[in-house]
Structure formats: C-alpha cells, structure tokens
Amino acid sequence: MALEATNISVSFPGVKALRKVSLVFQPGRIHAVLGANGSGKSTLVKVLTGIYHPDKDCGGKIIIDGHEYQSIESPSVAHEKGIRVVHQESPLVHTFTVAESVALSKEYPMKGPRVDWKAVRKYVQDLFGVFEIDMDPDTLTEHLTAAERNMVAMATAIGMNRELEETKALILDEADASIPEAEAEYFLKHVRRIADMGIPVIMVTHRLKAARNYCDDVSILNGGELVYSGLIKDTSEDLIVSNMIRKPAEEGQQLSVDRPGAALDELWRLLGSRMRPKKDTPVLQIKRVVAENLNHLSLELKTGEVLGIVGIPDSGVNELPLLLGGELALDSGEVVVDGKQLSRKSSPRRAIRAGLAILPNDRAVRGGIMPCSLRENMLLPNESRFWHKKKLAKATVDLCSDIFDVNPRGQKDMDFGKFSGGNQQKAIMAKWLLPCPAVFILNDPTYGVDPASRLKIFDLIKSAAHSNIGIIIFSTEPEQLVNVCTRVLALQNGKVGGELTVQDGTLTREAIAKWCYT
Amino acid sequence: MHTYKSRFMLLLNKYIIIVIFLIVMAVFGSLSVKFLSMQNLGSVMLTQAIAACLSLGAMFILVSGEFDLSLGYNLNFCAVLCAFLAARGWGAVPVFFASVLMGTFAGLLNGLVVVKLKISSFIVTLSIGLMLSGLSRAVTGGGILSVSEPKALMNFARGSIGPWGYCVIFFLVLALIVHLVFSHTPFGRHMYAVGISTKASFMAGIKVDRIRILAFMCAGMFAGISGAILLGQLGAASSAYGTSLLLPAYAVVFLSKTAIRPGYINIPGLLIATLLISFSKNGVQMIGVPNWGNHIFEGAVLIFAMWLSTRFSVSGRLRSKKTQGKPRTGKGDGGVSNGVGSN
Numbered sequence: 117m118a119l120e121a122t123n124i125s126v127s128f129p130g131v132k133a134l135r136k137v138s139l140v141f142q143p144g145r146i147h148a149v150l151g152a153n154g155s156g157k158s159t160l161v162k163v164l165t166g167i168y169h170p171d172k173d174c175g176g177k178i179i180i181d182g183h184e185y186q187s188i189e190s191p192s193v194a195h196e197k198g199i200r201v202v203h204q205e206s207p208l209v210h211t212f213t214v215a216e217s218v219a220l221s222k223e224y225p226m227k228g229p230r231v232d233w234k235a236v237r238k239y240v241q242d243l244f245g246v247f248e249i250d251m252d253p254d255t256l257t258e259h260l261t262a263a264e265r266n267m268v269a270m271a272t273a274i275g276m277n278r279e280l281e282e283t284k285a286l287i288l289d290e291a292d293a294s295i296p297e298a299e300a301e302y303f304l305k306h307v308r309r310i311a312d313m314g315i316p317v318i319m320v321t322h323r324l325k326a327a328r329n330y331c332d333d334v335s336i337l338n339g340g341e342l343v344y345s346g347l348i349k350d351t352s353e354d355l356i357v358s359n360m361i362r363k364p365a366e367e368g369q370q371l372s373v374d375r376p377g378a379a380l381d382e383l384w385r386l387l388g389s390r391m392r393p394k395k396d397t398p399v400l401q402i403k404r405v406v407a408e409n410l411n412h413l414s415l416e417l418k419t420g421e422v423l424g425i426v427g428i429p430d431s432g433v434n435e436l437p438l439l440l441g442g443e444l445a446l447d448s449g450e451v452v453v454d455g456k457q458l459s460r461k462s463s464p465r466r467a468i469r470a471g472l473a474i475l476p477n478d479r480a481v482r483g484g485i486m487p488c489s490l491r492e493n494m495l496l497p498n499e500s501r502f503w504h505k506k507k508l509a510k511a512t513v514d515l516c517s518d519i520f521d522v523n524p525r526g527q528k529d530m531d532f533g534k535f536s537g538g539n540q541q542k543a544i545m546a547k548w549l550l551p552c553p554a555v556f557i558l559n560d561p562t563y564g565v566d567p568a569s570r571l572k573i574f575d576l577i578k579s580a581a582h583s584n585i586g587i588i589i590f591s592t593e594p595e596q597l598v599n600v601c602t603r604v605l606a607l608q609n610g611k612v613g614g615e616l617t618v619q620d621g622t623l624t625r626e627a628i629a630k631w632c633y634t
Numbered sequence: 635m636h637t638y639k640s641r642f643m644l645l646l647n648k649y650i651i652i653v654i655f656l657i658v659m660a661v662f663g664s665l666s667v668k669f670l671s672m673q674n675l676g677s678v679m680l681t682q683a684i685a686a687c688l689s690l691g692a693m694f695i696l697v698s699g700e701f702d703l704s705l706g707y708n709l710n711f712c713a714v715l716c717a718f719l720a721a722r723g724w725g726a727v728p729v730f731f732a733s734v735l736m737g738t739f740a741g742l743l744n745g746l747v748v749v750k751l752k753i754s755s756f757i758v759t760l761s762i763g764l765m766l767s768g769l770s771r772a773v774t775g776g777g778i779l780s781v782s783e784p785k786a787l788m789n790f791a792r793g794s795i796g797p798w799g800y801c802v803i804f805f806l807v808l809a810l811i812v813h814l815v816f817s818h819t820p821f822g823r824h825m826y827a828v829g830i831s832t833k834a835s836f837m838a839g840i841k842v843d844r845i846r847i848l849a850f851m852c853a854g855m856f857a858g859i860s861g862a863i864l865l866g867q868l869g870a871a872s873s874a875y876g877t878s879l880l881l882p883a884y885a886v887v888f889l890s891k892t893a894i895r896p897g898y899i900n901i902p903g904l905l906i907a908t909l910l911i912s913f914s915k916n917g918v919q920m921i922g923v924p925n926w927g928n929h930i931f932e933g934a935v936l937i938f939a940m941w942l943s944t945r946f947s948v949s950g951r952l953r954s955k956k957t958q959g960k961p962r963t964g965k966g967d968g969g970v971s972n973g974v975g976s977n
Contacts, residue, residue: 207837209827211897220827221838223820230818 118142119164119199119285119316120179125171126159126340133159136174137342139335141285141316146307148327148348149320151337152360152538152566157320160337161289163187164318165201166194181284198284200273202291206265207272208257215240215253218272246280247271248309263299266291267306274310286310287318292326293564297592298429304330322564324356336360360567379519380549380583386508386515387501389552393454395420399471399554399586405449408435411610412449417555419584422577424597426590426631427607436607437559437590441474442467454554468497471554475544475561477590479537483544486533490522493532494547516546521572538569545576555586562596574600594628606631650942651893651903655910662917669920676797682912683801684709684860684867684876689883689904690805690812691856696887697816697899698849699829700748700755704763705857706880708740710873711766712861716787717779717871726786733865734858740766741854745847770873780870791866801863808859813901825849826898885936886911888943911935 119141126134134156141147151157162168163178166188170176178185180197188194194201208217218240219225225235240253249267257265269291274283288307295303304326311317321327327334328348336344336359344351344359393399400417409432417423427433438444440451442462451458453470467474476482484493491513495502502509513528520542522535532540541561548556558577562570577600581587591597597604604623606614614631616623646653663670688709695702712733719729744762748755773779782788790800816822827835828845836842864876889910890903918931 203837205833205837207834209830209834209838211830212827216823217838220823220835220840224823226820230814231820231823233818 118179118181119318120177121160121164122177122179123174124160124163124176124178125174126156126163126168127171132340134163134170134340137337137340139342139345141318142333143314143316144311145332146311146317146319146330147333147335148331149318149335149337150322150324150327150356150360152568155337155360156340157337158289159340161201161287161318161320164194164285164287165199166190166192198282199287200283200285201287201289202266202269202273204290204293206294207269208260208265210256210258212257213254214251214257214260214268217257218243218253218268221272222275243271243276246276247274247306249306261299262295263303263306266295266303270307270310274315280313283315285316285318287320289320290322292319292321292323297594300326301329322566324353324567328353328356357567378579380579383512383515383519383550384552384583386511387550387552393419393584395584399454400588401452403450403452405439405451406447407439407444407449408432409610410435410439413607413611415605415612417586417588419586420581421603422581422587422589422601424589424591424594424601424604424628425607426594426597426604426628427613431607431613432610433590433607437474437477437557440467440472440555440557440588441476442472468551468553472557473497473548473551473553473555474557475541475548475559477560477563479540479544479564484532484540484547486531488532489529490517490532490535490543491528494543494550496547498551512550516543516550520546520576521569522546536566536569538565538573541565541573542569542576545573549576549580549585553585555588556580557588557590559590560592561589563592570596594625594631597628598623598625604628604631647892647896648894651889651906651910655906655913658910658914658917662913662920666917666920669917672797674916674920676794676799678912678916679797679802680792680794680799681867682908683799683805684864685879685882685886685912686805686908687808687856687860687863688879689886689908690808691853691860692883692887693812693816693890693899693901693904694825694849694852694856696884697829698825698846699832700846700849702741702744702759702850702853703756703880704740704744704759704766705853705883706877707763707766707770708737708854708857709861709864709879710871710876711740711770711773712737712858713865713868713871713876714770714773714779714873716862716865717781718773720781720783720787720865721779724784726784726790729784729787730859730862733862734855737854737856737858737861738851739854740857741851742847744854745850748850749843749846767873767877774871774873776873778870778872781865782869787862787866788869791863801866808856809901809905816901821845821848881936882911882932885939889939891943892945907939911939 120139122138124134124137125132137156137160149157149160159168163170169187172186176186178188180199188197188199207221208214209220212220215237219236222239225232225239227235237253244251244253247267247270249271251264251268260268270286270288274280274286292300292303300323307317307319308330319327319331328351331348334344334346334348334351334356335342336356338360344356396418398416399419402413402415404412404414406412409430411432413432413436425433425436435444439446442464445462446460453472456470458470459466480486485496491509494513494516495509502512510528516522517525522539522543532543535543545561561573561577565573574596577587577589589597589601601623602618604616605612606616608614616627659670668674688705691705692702715736716729716733719732724732740762744755744759747753747758747762793800794802816826824835824840824845827838827840828842832842860879861876865871868875886904886907887899889907890899890901891897893903893906894900895903914935915928915932918928923931
C-alpha cells in the first residue's frame with residue numbers, strides 16, 4: 117500500500133510548475149514535503165488529488181497500491197481511489213457540534229424521514245475511538261483548539277471500517293498552519309498514530325523543526341524541481357533551508373550589513389518624512405498598565421532597539437499588541453509615545469497618529485484587504501498624501517517593492533490576495549514603515565511565511581531598527597527571535613518576569629523557549 | 635466555569651423575548667380594556683397569519699445566508715394573480731396552487747440568477763421584485779381587482795374556530811413542518827451549514843449551489859401561500875397590497891435568534907417573536923395612537939428588535955462585558971480557545 121508519483125511534470129501557460137518530479141510515499145511513514153512558496157508543492161498536492169493533471173507527453177504516472185494511472189480525473193475520483201486530504205481551511209462548521217460537523221461530510225443516518233441523532237453521536241464516538249481522540253461529540257466546534265480541530269478533520273477525512281480500509285494515503289496540505297507552536301507537538305503525535313495504522317502520510321508544511329522531529333522522510337521542492345529526497349535523520353536544519361531558498365543564505369544576509377537602513381532612508385526622503393530621533397532615546401514607555409491580563413506592566417523601548425516579547429498565552433502577551441494597537445482600552449496606567457501620552461480611550465486611528473504602527477497576526481483578516489490591489493493596500497494608511505499624486509504613488513510603490521522585495525514585481529494592480537503569504541507580509545511591512553512610525557510592533561511576522569521571505573523580513577526589521585525606529589516583536593516561534601532581537605522580555609502574570617539581553621549573553625534559544633512554554 | 639451571574643445571563647439570553655412579551659401584554663392590557671379580549675387576540679392572530687407565513691419563507695433565506703428583497707413583491711404578485719384567476723372562475727384549490735407555483739417559480743428565478751450568475755442577492759432580488767411589481771401593475775391595470783369568489787378561499791382565510799382562525803392553525807402546522815425540516819432532516823441541516831460557512835460546507839461535500847437555489851424556492855413558495863391568504867382576507871388585490879410585509883417578516887426571523895436557542899434562527903423563537911411584534915403593534919393602535927404614529931412606532935420596534943438580536947444572540951458562548959467587541963487573540967482560524975473550554 118504505497119503511493120508513488122513518477123516523472124510528474126505540470127505546465128501552465130508560460131510556467132513549468134513541476135519538472136519530472138518522482139516521489140515514493142511508503143506506508144506507515146510520515147513524508148514531509150517542504151519548499152518555499154511557489155516551489156510547486158501545492159501543485160504536487162493538486163496533481164495527487166485530481167485537481168491538476170500531469171502533462172501528457174512526459175510519461176508521468178501515479179501508482180496507487182500497485183495500480184497505475186496516467187492522471188487522476190477529479191477530486192471525487194481521487195477520493196474513490198483512497199486518497200484523503202485535509203486542507204488548511206477547516207471543513208468543520210464552527211457553530212455546529214463536533215458530531216454534526218463530522219456527520220455533515222458523511223451521510224446522515226436516517227430513521228424514517230428524520231435524522232437519527234443517536235446514530236450520529238454513536239458513529240462519531242466510534243470514529244473517535246478508532247483514532248483515539250478523547251472528546252465529547254457534543255462539544256461545539258468553535259470551542260476546539262486548532263490542534264483538536266485538525267485531529268477531527270483527519271478522522272473525518274479517513275473515516276472508519278470500510279472507508280478506513282480503502283484509505284491509501286493521507287495528505288495534510290498545510291493543515292498544521294493554524295496550529296500554534298505549543299500545540300504542534302500534541303498534533304504531530306496524533307499524526308504519528310495515524311501513520312502507525314499503516315497509512316502513508318504526506319505532510320506539506322512550513323514547520324521545519326516539527327518536520328525534523330516527527331517525520332521519517334523529507335522531500336524538498338525548489339522552483340518545480342525535486343532538489344532533495346531522503347531520510348530526515350540524514351539532514352540538518354541548515355541543509356534543508358539551503359535547499360529551499362533560491363539564493364545561498366549568506367548572500368541574503370549580507371545585503372543589509374552593507375548599508376543598513378540606507379534604503380529606508382531613501383524612501384523617507386522621497387516622501388519628505390520627518391527624520392527619526394537619535395539612537396538610544398526612549399520612544400515608548402509603558403507605565404504600570406492594567407488591562408485584562410496585564411497587571412501593572414511597565415517597560416521602556418529605546419530607538420534602535422529590537423525588543424522581543426514572549427510569554428505563555430495568559431501572561432498578557434496576547435493583550436499587549438491589542439493595547440498598543442488601540443483595540444483594547446486601558447483600565448489604568450499610561451502609555452507614552454515619543455514623549456506624548458496616549459489618551460486613555462484609544463482607537464487604532466489615535467494609535468497610528470501617535471506613531472504606533474502595528475502589523476497584526478491574522479494577515480487575512482486584519483493585515484490586508486485581499487480583494488484590493490497591492491497599490492491600494494500599500495498606500496492605505498496615508499492615501500490622503502497620494503490620491504492626487506499619481507507619479508509619487510507609482511514611484512513609492514515601485515521603490516517599496518524593490519526595498520521590501522515584493523514579488524512578482526510590477527504587479528501593482530494585482531489583487532492582494534493573489535500574492536503569496538510571504539510577499540503579503542513584506543508588503544504589509546512596507547505599508548506601515550511608509551509613514552515612518554516611532555514604534556513598529558510586529559505581531560508574529562513570520563506566521564505562514566516561507567523561509568526565504570522570513571530571512572528578508574528579519575533583514576528589514578534590522579534595517580528599520582538601524583534607522584532609529586523602535587521595534588517590538590511578538591512571536592509564536594520564539595527561537596526566531598534569537599537572530600533578530602537585541603533584548604527579549606518575558607511576560608509572567610501580566611508583568612515583566614524576566615529579561616534576556618545580547619550584552620550579558622542570556623539571550624539564547626533555550627532561555628526564550630523556557631519562558632514561552634512554562 | 636459558569637458563575638452564578640453567567641448562568642443567570644444564559645437564562646436571560648434564552649427567555650428575554652418572552653419576558654418582554656409578557657411585559658408588553660401587561661402594559662397594553664392595563665391601558666386598554668379591549669386589548670386582552672378574546673375577540674381582539676383572535677383577530678390580531680388572524681391578520682398576522684399572512685406576515686407570519688411570509689416570515690417562514692424569510693427564515694429559509696436567512697438560514698442559508700442570503701437575502702431576498704423580492705418576497706414582498708412576490709407575495710403581492712401572487713395575490714394579484716389569485717384575484718385574476720378567481721375573476722375567471724377558478725376554484726379555491728386551483729387558485730391556491732397556482733399562487734404557490736407562481737411564488738416558487740419567482741424564487742427559482744431569484745436563486746438561479748444569484749447562484750449561476752454569481753450576483754449579489756440584494757441586487758438580484760430587488761430587480762426581480764421590481765419586475766414582479768411591474769407585472770402586478772400590468773394585471774391590475776393600476777386599479778384594484780375585487781373578487782367575491784371562490785368562497786372556500788375566503789372562508790379559509792377569514793373563518794375561525796373560537797379565537798383560532800383556520801389560517802392561523804394552517805400556519806402553525808406549516809411552522810411545525812418547517813421546524814422538523816430544519817432540525818431533523820439533512821436538507822435543513824445542510825441549509826444551516828451553508829449559511830454558517832459556505833466554504834466548510836463545500837468541503838464537506840454538500841451541493842452548496844443546489845441548497846441555495848432551493849432556499850430561494852422555499853421562500854418563494856411561502857410568499858405564494860401568503861399571497862393566496864391575503865387575497866382571501868381582503869377579497870381584493872392591487873399592486874400595493876402586501877409589499878410592506880417584507881421588513882416585519884425579516885425582523886421576526888432576526889429576532890428569533892434571540893430566543894430559546896440563542897444564536898440560531900429557530901421556529902419556537904420565531905413564534906414568540908411574531909406574537910411580540912404583532913401584539914405590540916396592535917396595542918399601540920388600541921390605546922388610540924393615530925395612524926402616522928403607528929408607522930413611527932413600528933419602525934422603532936424593528937430597530938429595537940434588530941438591536942436585541944445582535945446583542946443577545948451569541949451562541950453558547952457568553953458575551954460578557956469583558957469579551958465584547960474584542961477581536962480574538964489567537965490567529966486566524968486556529969485561535970487558542972481560551973476561557974470557555976470544551977465542557
């Protein structure tokens with residue numbers, strides 16, 4: 117019971133999305149498929165699930181359990197042949213109970229003309245028994261954690277009894293993207309249990325660390341080609357990253373060492389923005405702030421500093437970005453930006469006026485307006501400066517696209533939603549750095565971003581800091597902070613519980629991870 | 635997890651409409667002697683049966699997450715069609731079914747255009763409503779079509795056993811059927827699922843387009859039923875009758891979200907909401923407010939109803955002061971569920 121894809125090529129007008137890719141997925145093993153955005157991994161998944169068809173003239177074959185196919189005609193045929201998929205979007209209806217959400221994708225058992233709710237519950241209980249999910253079927257779906265939701269989605273996709281026997285492969289198409297780091301391990305242990313049932317599991321993911329801990333095999337795609345395939349234990353993180361990014365890693369990093377911040381200064385000169393204050397002057401002071409989980413929190417941020425803030429979920433780390441962004445009101449205490457006190461009843465508009473720019477964590481909802489163009493998104497916060505100056509607007513967007521490396525270039529009028537996650541994130545950074553804020557707060561900037569863009573984003577953060585903008589980063593991947601922050605504060609019970617700095621050598625991966633999870 | 639206070643809030647959430655209803659009855663009852671008389675109660679229910687039937691149709695639309703602004707015109711055209719056919723000597727049963735068929739057909743048209751041409755349901759249904767109102771004018775010639783036949787339809791629409799009008803009983807039977815459809819058949823459940831998340835439903839293998847078209851057809855069907863009853867009660871039809879019933883019908887459906895099963899449009903809630911709206915309107919008339927005041931009051935009631943439905947319709951999860959209006963702190967789909975856990 118294995119799934120094999122041989123010599124698969126897929127062409128679109130003008131682009132070759134996959135070039136002669138051959139892969140074997142063995143039963144009982146978790147096979148990680150890695151690659152930057154646009155490397156062809158989604159195309160591969162779509163070929164296996166019958167959405168795209170391999171080029172006829174290349175002799176591509178898909179072999180499921182010994183049966184050879186030229187291509188799989190449609191998703192329903194793929195399902196018939198035993199290929200089960202869990203996508204990034206949850207197939208569960210959030211205000212239904214878990215039992216009903218599951219029943220929705222199966223047939224409802226009927227008693228006469230009515231739905232037999234007892235049988236629904238029984239079915240789901242049995243299904244959860246098979247997959248060792250400990251959950252009450254009457255729970256509302258919206259009360260599940262992301263990991264639990266994905267576990268239910270996998271169980272639903274595979275099914276039990278006859279359906280389980282017919283399952284030839286499980287594809288997790290970035291299904292883990294919505295799961296926070298802290299729950300990832302729990303989820304992956306569950307994936308392992310499914311693999312142990314003798315099912316080949318294909319995991320398309322952005323999570324390197326998780327892949328290295330829980331997968332058996334790894335294949336890396338780059339520009340539509342298979343550049344690496346082998347056992348995961350023979351690889352290192354560096355090896356994987358270097359295979360994923362197009363340019364060698366060093367080249368990207370050198371970029372800013374050259375003339376850090378120069379590009380941003382040029383941008384602000386073009387716009388005639390005020391110049392930033394000198395290095396090491398305080399730009400943000402938070403004094404004894406009380407709001408929800410925050411309990412007398414005080415901290416100070418200086419220009420040129422990159423401050424990371426971490427903590428477990430109820431330490432106040434979720435509220436602080438909302439507070440700074442003006443979405444959450446203070447109960448007491450004060451926030452001083454650039455010497456001016458922020459009014460107690462804040463709003464996002466007031467926060468922006470005061471010089472606080474925030475990059476929110478849910479890109480699709482609060483980060484950008486997906487059906488609007490790149491240009492509109494980038495210039496949104498200060499559209500009033502551009503609406504009557506077409507040339508300036510064009511020059512600004514072009515310059516931003518260059519500085520922030522937003523690809524594909526020259527597509528100013530393309531819908532924002534059509535850009536990949538990494539490029540969207542870089543464009544959103546541009547949007548908030550354009551008005552030259554006093555403080556730039558990034559809430560989980562690397563969420564759902566490919567490794568190459570991630571390096572670029574860190575690079576940009578460093579150059580913004582060099583241009584004397586105060587930077588605060590909240591991250592769910594705390595290890596990432598080591599590379600970019602000069603100081604990390606750990607929140608605990610609503611106030612600062614610990615401080616790690618580069619100077620005294622306490623800023624290490626282990627130390628950050630410890631504050632994040634315990 | 636639940637404190638004493640939150641349990642109280644949960645109960646209040648479920649039964650607030652009933653409480654308001656009782657208060658309204660008590661207030662108007664004490665202000666007007668006739669208000670609580672059997673005769674008045676019976677006649678209010680009789681006249682409101684039409685709007686109530688239409689709200690059953692509106693329920694299909696709102697549950698599946700669409701909007702149909704043509705329902706009022708559809709009802710009106712069906713009534714006009716009934717009058718036209720009745721004047722040509724058709725019997726009660728054929729007239730009734732012609733009306734139902736016409737309504738359903740208009741619904742099908744709405745559904746096909748919205749789903750297949752992928753146009754916003756607001757625009758489509760408003761345009762189709764306009765066409766229907768044009769047809770009404772064409773049939774009536776701008777005047778009023780009065781009929782005295784078929785007698786059976788008139789009796790059905792006007793007659794009653796005690797305070798219970800035949801058409802009130804008919805409505806209650808329809809409501810029971812709709813209730814069973816929504817809570818106990820795959821069709822009804824699919825409709826809820828499509829309304830809550832089209833994408834999730836699509837991925838669960840539901841034929842989303844078909845469900846949406848069927849929702850429009852069901853809504854049209856109820857507009858047809860209401861149209862026939864309207865003609866039966868008034869004995870006449872013009873291109874203006876019945877179009878004003880649209881908004882109250884939707885208000886009732888929205889309001890049903892606040893009662894019995896908070897967060898869900900549900901039939902028991904719809905019945906209570908219908909009673910609340912119709913008796914408060916009637917009460918205002920009974921205490922002698924002039925006609926123009928009545929309109930103002932009705933508008934205010936609708937806004938109040940909408941406010942109630944947004945304030946008190948959070949499903950299961952309580953909307954305390956603390957969490958109100960606060961965006962979820964988790965990211966996107968995978969928010970860490972803090973607070974109300976799975977219990």
